[in-house]
Amino acid sequence: MGIRRMRRVRLIVEYDGTGYSGWQRQINAVSVQQRLEEAIARLTGQVVSVVGSSRTDAGVHALGLNVHFDTDSPVPDEKFSYALNTMLPPDIRVRASMAAPEGFHARFGATGKVYRYLIYNFPHAGALNRNTHWHVMLPLDVAAMRREAALMVGEHDFKAFAASGSIVKDTVRTIYRCQVDARGHEVRVMVYGNGFLYNMVRILAGTLVGVGEGKLAEGAIRRAIESGDRLALGMTAPAHGLTLMRVFYGDGDAAGDYFEQWI
């Protein structure tokens, strides 16, 4: 054990969002943030507030949500992962813990994020993938989805992708990459950008599926960007197909790994 010294610790957190009301702490519902804060309190004896990189909705998963918190616990930075994993429920795991670099802020310091949306394209729903894949019965035209996904790339005003009732003022975001791949009955959407509006990836997934099913004419994303009209896009895809894969802090060059590999 090290000496007591106030500093910031960074965690990379994975969770199965199925059993949670989402990332963010709230009254009368169990959140991932609450479970993590409880585990830190048990370990350190200190009440801490953790700051997460992203506020995922109920049912949304994460493989690489970033978290920071301040502590003077004598637990060495890189041992927090092992110690917290003995106290967390099995559907939440700390993949790594480390000393946060000077000035690190999990939320405001994020410069890029990679999200994945998984679709199971088969006549019947799956049993094993029921909590991670959106079941779509109609056969999808993956080539059309791929062409549509390419329209996301670049700096655009994604106002049409903002959930109704959203109060965010600046709706300009840059999408660096947006890719659709199919393997067997699985269709995977990967998207990497400097930031995302609330529900943006789920609206993107719903739009790509709408195009893939032939219910929505190709070019919907171009028309939505031009018009700012939410109605030009498809439905908001269900939460459980979505996973936050990784958050970058000025170190986004490796994002491509997540597109090449089928993680």
Place this chain on the structure above:
Amino acid sequence: MGIRRMRRVRLIVEYDGTGYSGWQRQINAVSVQQRLEEAIARLTGQVVSVVGSSRTDAGVHALGLNVHFDTDSPVPDEKFSYALNTMLPPDIRVRASMAAPEGFHARFGATGKVYRYLIYNFPHAGALNRNTHWHVMLPLDVAAMRREAALMVGEHDFKAFAASGSIVKDTVRTIYRCQVDARGHEVRVMVYGNGFLYNMVRILAGTLVGVGEGKLAEGAIRRAIESGDRLALGMTAPAHGLTLMRVFYGDGDAAGDYFEQWI
């Protein structure tokens, strides 16, 4: 709806074995077989016994367990899948239903089976894959595992692989293919043979991991086949890493698809 006529129906069944005591019906525990028989009874109004291709243990999964049952229900053969899926719990799905060919028997007619065993090789357990992957902390030597897996191939007396207390007399089986692949932190064992002894794939997986960890000398499988000694092999790997992928009935040529694709 068709006319009433006694005939045999074949189902391809997928399930998440996490919540079940295994395939086979038993007293005081919920099995997949029981849930399937209940759904058929609700649909047809008839009490039926279903015959499954394999008796999977508690926690073991299936993507392609085969089932047959006899019925004179007017439900068309190929509609059973859709109708049963409205009555089954979401962790059991019928992937397809069809008229069974003349003389079809799900258990005794099986000529080959493909099993998959998944390992998560990372310092920390996973949250999203906790019910489908065996968590192994020590870094695995995948090349050594691959060499070891090759020793399975051929017609051998696999007596050493029979679970203790097993009463099976004929322990000769033919393994057509046995392959180890790695992708990121995931290690996948695929094995295709004309039949498997009880616990054989789990003992195989435990042995490959023992070799991969360097705890067991390479050649363990050769020594076990020669000596018939269970102690020459590694531990029995946990049930939840195992999935029955497919059962063949004299139509095994497509088994390779399961090895090429990462399903």
